Amino acid sequence: MSALPEEILRKARENHVPVMMDSGMGFLLDYISHHPEILRILECGTAVGLSAIRMASLRENLLIDTLEIDPRMADEAIRNIHDVGLDDRVFVHCIDASLYETHQYYDLFFIDAAKSQYRMYLEHFYENSHAGSVFVFDNMNFHGIVDHPERSQNRSTLQMTRKILKFRNHMLEDARFETVFHPQYGDGILISVRKV
Numbered sequence: 001m002s003a004l005p006e007e008i009l010r011k012a013r014e015n016h017v018p019v020m021m022d023s024g025m026g027f028l029l030d031y032i033s034h035h036p037e038i039l040r041i042l043e044c045g046t047a048v049g050l051s052a053i054r055m056a057s058l059r060e061n062l063l064i065d066t067l068e069i070d071p072r073m074a075d076e077a078i079r080n081i082h083d084v085g086l087d088d089r090v091f092v093h094c095i096d097a098s099l100y101e102t103h104q105y106y107d108l109f110f111i112d113a114a115k116s117q118y119r120m121y122l123e124h125f126y127e128n129s130h131a132g133s134v135f136v137f138d139n140m141n142f143h144g145i146v147d148h149p150e151r152s153q154n155r156s157t158l159q160m161t162r163k164i165l166k167f168r169n170h171m172l173e174d175a176r177f178e179t180v181f182h183p184q185y186g187d188g189i190l191i192s193v194r195k196v
């Protein structure tokens with residue numbers, strides 16, 4: 001193992017790569033650890049592969065497909081995953097997540113790509129889920145701006161945070177899922193478990 005996760009994180013922070021916040025990552029890892037029935041994971045938004053490496057390192061029976069639109073990020077993720085010896089269980093696909101088609105069922109979906117597209121990802125991958133599959137959505141606070149729009153003057157940020165709020169409210173009402181919002185972890189994490 002030449003590129004330890006700590007080194008990957010240090011480099012990611014140095015290069016301003018947006019990786020999941022520590023407390024959000026801790027919460028997600030804890031959730032997966034407490035659910036041994038989770039075996040197959042689909043991640044939307046690989047970046048440099050850090051979250052995929054952390055999840056796959058939890059136990060040896062986890063298989064992860066991870067989707068990344070940016071070829072340079074995907075290449076770096078592939079290198080990092082190879083360096084930590086996880087390339088037999090973590091598979092990087094360089095593709096827009098909304099175009100990824102598979103017949104595979106997943107036990108957990110970690111959605112961490114384009115924030116304004118979360119509803120679309122959910123519907124796109126719904127057919128790859130089963131009763132009990134878990135959807136985890138990061139950045140549901142978007143640095144506090146979702147609940148405090150006065151904190152930003154940026155039009156495109158505000159457009160996106162309005163979409164996040166609409167999505168968050170939708171998920172809390174969507175009868176197909178049991179949804180809990182955890183605003184205190186990371187940048188706000190929404191966990192939706194498919195009911196039937």
Ligand SMILES: C[S@@+](CC[C@H](N)C(=O)[O-])C[C@H]1O[C@@H](n2cnc3c(N)ncnc32)[C@H](O)[C@@H]1O
Pocket residue numbers: 018019020044045046047048049050051052067068069070073095096097098112113114
């Ligand atoms: C927040 S970062 C992911 C961080 C990573 N999950 C971690 O915690 O280590 C979001 C990533 O999603 C990628 N992305 C954005 N839109 C995407 C799309 N439509 N399909 C796939 N990846 C996308 C971005 O290029 C970026 O690398």
